[in-house]
Amino acid sequence: MQDFAMKYWRDQGTPVEKLRMGFATYGRTFRLASGDSGVGAPTSGPASAGPFTREAGFWSYYEICTFLQGATVKWIDDQKVPYATKGQDWVGFDNKESFTNKVNYLKENKFGGAFIWALDLDDFAGQFCGQGNYPLIGHLRSLLDTEFLPPNTTNVPYETTKTASTAQSTRPHVVPTAPSGAEFCKGRPEGIYANPADPMTFIQCANGRTFVQRCPTGTVFNPNCLCCDWPKN
Structure with a gap:
């Protein structure tokens, strides 16, 4: 689909140097409706939501890495992408x-560059995939041979309310120092929690570890959406 869109705009006269190819750090999921698991197999809807992104049919790359343990991985030749069951x-x-494969296509067609959706969906802390911090984005950077670097952060969790049309993101920024109260997440399910000590921060629990993270300036953590939101007057 992306290949078709790039060709469409190029053929309509858009200068190729103005076209950017999208690179996803997430996957789309489905619930199989039969014993068939190949491409085009019947499904009954989306797979269950991931423990962090919490959106049915959508998993971040770091959630996919966890799923891949014990999964069957196959390759779609015509699309040059993998799938797993x-x-x-x-x-x-x-x-x-x-x-x-996508970068090779991008370079062959002399497109202007790449964009990523999204930074915080890659394995930003290197805790799940065993490939270091930002494995996909770091690999993309090396392929493009540019000066682009992922942000100097260690944990940027997914925000459950996404508004793609807004210019500014309310995704939280990370507290760069080690959090206090490191025992908070022991015995708790993985996920995002309000910080009762500071409404301008929240707590992410991952693998029993506690990460305190700060909302962007002027926003506070809203436990109803598990996101950073503008304070209600």
């Missing part, structure tokens, strides 16, 4: 190999 769950996603 485990039980009744099916996920299509990108990995380093598919990123390499």
Whole structure:
């Protein structure tokens, strides 16, 4: 689909140097409706929401890495991307190999560059995939050979309310120092929690570890949406 869109705008006269190819650090998921698990298999809807992104049919790359343990991974030749199945769950996603294929296509057609959706969906802290921090984005940077670097952060969780049309993101920024109260997440399920000590921060629990993260200036954590929001008057 992306290939078709790029060709369409190029053929309509858009200068190729103004076209940017999208690179996804997430995957789309489905619930299989039969024993068939190949491309085009019947489905009954989206797979269950991930523990962090909490949106049915959508998993971040770091959630996919967890799913891949014990899953069957196959390759879609015509699209040059992988997919994986485990039980009744099916996920299509990108990995380093598919990123390499896309960058080769980008360079062959002399497109202007790449954009990523989104920074915080990659394995930003290197805790889930065993490939270091920002494995996909770092690989993309090396393929493009540019000066682009991921932000100097260690944990940027996914925000559950996304507004793609807004110019500014309310995704939280990370507190750069080690959090206090490191025992908070012991015995708790993975996820995002309000910080009772500071409404301008929140707590992310991952693998039993506690990460305190700060909302952007002027916003506070809203437990109803599990996101940073403008304070209500």
